[in-house]
Amino acid sequence: MSITAGAERWVDEVARLTQPAKVIWADGSRQEYDGLVEDMLRAGTLIEMNQRTYPGCSLHRSHPSDVARTEQLTFICTRSRDDAGPTNNWMAPADGKERVGALFRGSMRGRRMFVIPYLMGPADSPMSRVGIMVTDSAYVVASMHIMTRVGRVALRHMRAPEDFVAGLHSLGDLSPDRRFILHFPEEKLVWSIGSGYGGNALLGKKCHALRIGSWQAREEGWMAEHMLILGLEDPEGRVTYLAAAMPSASGKTNLAMMVSALPGWRVWTVGDDIAWIHVDAVGQLRAINPERGFFGVAPNTSVKTNPNATTMVRANTIFTNVALTSDGEPWWEGMGTDPPPGLVDWQGKPWSPGGAPAAHPNSRFTAPVTQCPSVSPAWEDPQGVPISGFIFGSRRSRVIPLVFEAFDWQHGVFLGSAMSTETTAAITGQVGVVRRDPMAMIPFCGYNMADYFGHWLNMGPRLAKPPRIFRVNWFRRDEDGQFLWPGYGENARILAWMVERIRGTGKAVETPLGFIPTPDAMDLSGLSLPRERLAQALAWDRAEWLEALGDLGKFYEEFGGRLPGPIREELSGMIRRLGG
Ligand code: OXD
Ligand code: MN
Numbered sequence: 001m002s003i004t005a006g007a008e009r010w011v012d013e014v015a016r017l018t019q020p021a022k023v024i025w026a027d028g029s030r031q032e033y034d035g036l037v038e039d040m041l042r043a044g045t046l047i048e049m050n051q052r053t054y055p056g057c058s059l060h061r062s063h064p065s066d067v068a069r070t071e072q073l074t075f076i077c078t079r080s081r082d083d084a085g086p087t088n089n090w091m092a093p094a095d096g097k098e099r100v101g102a103l104f105r106g107s108m109r110g111r112r113m114f115v116i117p118y119l120m121g122p123a124d125s126p127m128s129r130v131g132i133m134v135t136d137s138a139y140v141v142a143s144m145h146i147m148t149r150v151g152r153v154a155l156r157h158m159r160a161p162e163d164f165v166a167g168l169h170s171l172g173d174l175s176p177d178r179r180f181i182l183h184f185p186e187e188k189l190v191w192s193i194g195s196g197y198g199g200n201a202l203l204g205k206k207c208h209a210l211r212i213g214s215w216q217a218r219e220e221g222w223m224a225e226h227m228l229i230l231g232l233e234d235p236e237g238r239v240t241y242l243a244a245a246m247p248s249a250s251g252k253t254n255l256a257m258m259v260s261a262l263p264g265w266r267v268w269t270v271g272d273d274i275a276w277i278h279v280d281a282v283g284q285l286r287a288i289n290p291e292r293g294f295f296g297v298a299p300n301t302s303v304k305t306n307p308n309a310t311t312m313v314r315a316n317t318i319f320t321n322v323a324l325t326s327d328g329e330p331w332w333e334g335m336g337t338d339p340p341p342g343l344v345d346w347q348g349k350p351w352s353p354g355g356a357p358a359a360h361p362n363s364r365f366t367a368p369v370t371q372c373p374s375v376s377p378a379w380e381d382p383q384g385v386p387i388s389g390f391i392f393g394s395r396r397s398r399v400i401p402l403v404f405e406a407f408d409w410q411h412g413v414f415l416g417s418a419m420s421t422e423t424t425a426a427i428t429g430q431v432g433v434v435r436r437d438p439m440a441m442i443p444f445c446g447y448n449m450a451d452y453f454g455h456w457l458n459m460g461p462r463l464a465k466p467p468r469i470f471r472v473n474w475f476r477r478d479e480d481g482q483f484l485w486p487g488y489g490e491n492a493r494i495l496a497w498m499v500e501r502i503r504g505t506g507k508a509v510e511t512p513l514g515f516i517p518t519p520d521a522m523d524l525s526g527l528s529l530p531r532e533r534l535a536q537a538l539a540w541d542r543a544e545w546l547e548a549l550g551d552l553g554k555f556y557e558e559f560g561g562r563l564p565g566p567i568r569e570e571l572s573g574m575i576r577r578l579g580g
Contacts, residue, residue, distance in 0.1 A: 006161030007132045011115050014134050014168055019106045020113030026141055028151030036142045045139060049319070050328035056316040059324060060139055061348055062196055063174045067321060068362045068428045069199035069206070069248070071443050074181040076211065078447070085448030086558040087436075096182045096191070103178050103193050107170040111136040117155050117164075118148035118204050120213075120276075120290035125382035127222070127278050127288045129213070130154050133167040133203045140169060140201050143318060146293035146366050148204045164188070165212050167203030171196050183207060185215035185446045198295050198320070198364060199248075199426070209274045209290045211446035217276070218447060218455045221462075226440045227275040228256040229287050229385065231376050232495050235264030240499045243275045243287055244391035244472075245416065245440040248426035249362070251393070251474060251487070253296040257308040257374045260492035262523060267492065268376035269308070269369075270385055272296065277387060283464030286384035294372070297426065298322050298363045300334030305488050308373045309365075317367040321346040323358035332359035361425035388502050393472040394421035394437060399544050400473040402485050402537040403494050405501055405508060405515040409460035412469025414570035415514070417453050418552050422475075436555050450559035453567050468502050471514070476537055484537040490527060497522045512577035513540055546580040 002008075015023055026032060037058060040046035049057040076084035077096040084090040091099075114135050121128025131154070135141060144150055158164060167190040172178055179194030190207040192200055199206050213224035228246070231239040246252045256272040271289025280286050294312070298319065301309050313319075313330075322330040326342030339358060345351040346360040369375055378385050392415060394400065406412030416439040423433045427443070436442060438449060445452050460466050472494065474487045497517055500506030508515035516538055519531065553571060556563050 001161055003158050003161055004155060007117070007164060010132065010166050011134060015113060017101065017104050018108035018113065018136070018170060020108035020136065021110050022112045024112055024114050026114050026116045026150055028145060028149065028153070033142060033145045036138045040138050040142070047324070048328070049324075049330065053327070053329055054314060054317070057313075057330075058318055059322065059330065060318060060320045061346060062321055064347055065176050066174055066195050066197050067360050068197060068426055069443065070176065070179060070181070070195065070428045072428070073176070073179050074443070075183065076446055077182050077184045078186060082562070083448055085450060087442055087445070087449050091182065093184055093186070096184070100180045100182055100191055100193060103172055103180070104168065104170060104191070107172050107193065108136045114138070114141045116141060116144050116150055118144055118150050119154040119157050120148060120204055120209050121288045122380040122382050123149065123153050123157070125288055125384070127276050127384060128157060128290070130157050130164040131167055131204055131208050132164045133169060135169040135201070137169070137171050137196050137201065139196060143198065143202050143295075143366050144204060146318065146368055147202055147291050147295060149292055165190070165208045167192070167207060169193070169201055169203055181207065183211045183446055185212050188212055188216070198366070202295070205274070205291065205295065206444055209276070210441070210444035213276065213446070214441070214444065214452065215446040218451065222279070223277040223455075223459065225275045225277060226273065226444050228252040228272045229270035229275050229289055229387075230256050231268035231270065231378065231385065232499055233266040233268060234496070234499065239268065240388050240502060241270070241287070241385040242389045242391060242495065242498065243277070243387050244393060246393040247395065247421045247424070247437050247440045248443070249297045249424035250395045250421065253294060253309060254306045254488060255491060257306060257372055258491060259307050259374070259489050261489035261527070262492040262496055263526070265492050265496055267374055268378075269372050269374045270376045270379045278384065279459070279462050280383070283462065285387040285463060285467060287387050288384040289369070289379060291369070293366055293368050295364055295366050298330070298332045298365050299357070299359055299361055301332070302334055302336035304336060305334070311373050312371045313365045313367050316371065317365050319363070319365055321360035321363035323351060332363055333357050387467050389468045389470060389498055391470045391472055391498070392416045392419055392439065393474065394419045394440070395424070395475040396420065396422065396434070396473050397475060397477040399541070399548055400471065400476065401513070401516060401540050402474070402476060403470060403472045403497070403517065404511070404513050406469040406471070407514055409466040409469065410457060410566050411514065411570055413453060413456045413460070414567055415469065415471045416456070417567055448559070448562060450562035450564065454564040457564055457566055468498070470498055478536065484533055486527070486529065493522045493524060493527070511540065512574060513545070542578050546575065546578055549575055549578070549580070
């Protein structure tokens, strides 16, 4: 039997269901990409940008009701409801197949069906995995070209005919009433219909690399995390790799490609959204970025916040839902330039000041990793990069200090499980509402989160030297609503302290929360930040924390007896240390 027989059989089955006019296997070539772009320009689903200043760039405007991930329409379909857990929407697999199968029936009539064999991870890495995705959207195929490795490289990686994650996607009629993103982890299968939005439709990303990936990772003893990966080079040229989990649209891309404000230090970018992490033969965690592109949030990307990204998106980039200048260039709020006259908003309407934002708050750029000026020389290392520290960061205007370090692995896992964050425009719904988001994985964990905490706990003893775990919050504000810490390139000062902690030299005080940097521990040379502002950013309040831990306890109750004992013990230990 040929290695692709399983994929061919599945594709035939899907074609019988969706009834496309034509089936096309994508080869991932430049010629194919250019042809897709030409087709879309002709069809008006893509708009050519200024080819002199933005060569190879184009703009896609999505349906106005299809601009972000729709978590309420995203389901985990496991045989047992408990395996999906209380934080996931659940549908019985047979019900999902029946209900959503009816929407797929004939959904590609008159359309082309593209079959995309894609590889998540570097070629020839034992950590990389294959997916076969079917879609009727040319925009999705072109985006998959940028975000994944498409074609022979994927087929070559298959070890057996069933060695792939299958993903069926159709735009359907784009109605939110007929939109579903279903995951069948027991079958390594994804069904997505009714949305063309990246997080719902580029199935390699959240659906495969995180939801199905996390299920496989638990089964096989590795980790699939919503994490950036960066290498921090010190003035002596030594590079320390860190992985950081932060919720959607909360600064992962900016941190991953940060230009350090601390002289002599430099950040190298490995990934900005997803990390697949394995234990190697000597008990060292090693991480790969399964993607090969960035699907970043455009608003607030500027020369000040992320100079590398502004350079990176000057060519070969697909912009989605940004505003367009009369010169055919992209524009968004927080770009650092005034809105030029003649600006057209993300829906293609003339824009005038004082109204709604010109760019959608979740407008995006899709650009190849290789165009990032800070791309790490190790970004495609098949063995991955060695991880020495994990960072858990969330967006909280109160309570959570700027940075602190866990006592040990178990305490660090607890701190990750305790994360909550203020929501952003990356998901449909209200922005700025505090919600629980353990390890920034609440929307992406493909199984019961209590078991996920257990999986994290189990990883620790397998490691020769478990990475240090840090908690950060760049988003803390003062009483006037001003950020206490300048963030962006200045965050290098915090990363440098982490590296010193990893090496055993960084200074810290022990508190009931964990280790907090002493006032003189971080190098603040060249930064005009009053000492009392830093103290405020690092402060913690007993009463606020006890209240927060009370809420956390209620969240944990949702998991009943499935919550691992050590997590419960860490919670009571922290309450005890705080005198509660
Ligand atoms: C993303 C997200 O697009 O997390 O990365 O929503
Ligand atoms: Mn993300």
